[in-house]
Amino acid sequence: GRAQVLATLVDTFLEKLVAAGSYQRFANCYRCFYRLQPEMTRSIYDQFISQLQASIKEEIQEIKNEGNLEMLFHSLDKIVEEAKNRQEPAWRPSGIPEEDVRSAIVPYLLKHRSYLQKILKEKEEENRKVAQSVLEGRNKIAELQQLIQARKHAWQ
Amino acid sequence: SVTPMAYETQFFGFTPQTCMLRIYIAFQDYLFETMLVVEGVILKKLRSFPGCEIGALQIRKSTEKFLFFMKDHFDKLFSKMEEMLLQLVLTIPENVLLPEDKVHEQYPYTKDEFQALQDEINRLQQQYRAEASAGQALRAELEEQKVVQAELEKILQCFDGLENICREHGTGNFKESLVFLTQNSKKLQGVLRDVEEKSK
């Protein structure tokens, strides 16, 4: 995984850096002191190397904590693993926000559309029932009118 | 950097190059700091050898010589590490799509399709509003019908009332009773005429 690769790369970096800055090289640069105190030189060099390695490892750990890199590396490994069967390049932001935001909004618009279709259908069904009652009411009123006309004609 | 690595930035929350710069500067600082500590320790040791001919300047030159050498290798190694990190760790392969961008795969809407979808939603909203208002109009008519129906029933009750009055006074069917009444009054007139003649 990515976390492992990072650790390996840093370790390799340190190894090579230490190999480049070997004790011979160090003693050679501090030749005058080395002649005076060879043991001391060795111990100072060893401390130098271990301090440098410790500081660099500490820094990497701090960066991982700050950036939450362990979790991010782990989830990116998973995402990459899931996409392993896919060859073609995936979508990338176009750099034009209004273009990209469109697709992000589409699921909501589709949900909104189906909601509107649903409530419209319900409202139409509801109105069909009310219209049914209205028509019945109109028929009732027409009957009453006829009744009244009939009674009036009877009287007349 | 030529490639802004925007997609990686979206995922990590920082640009990979910034991260590398941060690591470089930190490592470099440590190298310098540790070198200064080494130089400090050596100078301190030298002070404990009285009459020693090695001066601070000489030590400083040694330090610079070693540091120059280390820095040169440090930069070479670091750029190698940076290249590997940017390639293997802080990068998102081309074929990978981040979960939050799945929508772009599922809904690759063109501008026109998007507009059509929005138009359809606007139309549905209009239609729903019209339907809701039609529902209100229908319910208002139901209320109106109740009033009209009540009025008409009142009129029918008037008729019923009239006919009940007639029935109560023995005239079930007004017309017949009127005819009956008229006949009776004609008879009555006849009788009245007879009586008058006889009395003359």
Next chain:
Amino acid sequence: WSYEGTSQAAVLGSKPDYGRVLQEQGEVLSCMRLVLDELQQAATVLQ
């Protein structure tokens, strides 16, 4: 509101004029009053 395009546009478009329906009943009532007046007159004459 134009109910054009709504599911019950036909029903809403054919709404009777309830005002006129009630007005017509006014005519019924005045006609009835006429009939009753005539009846009353007839009854008076008969009486």
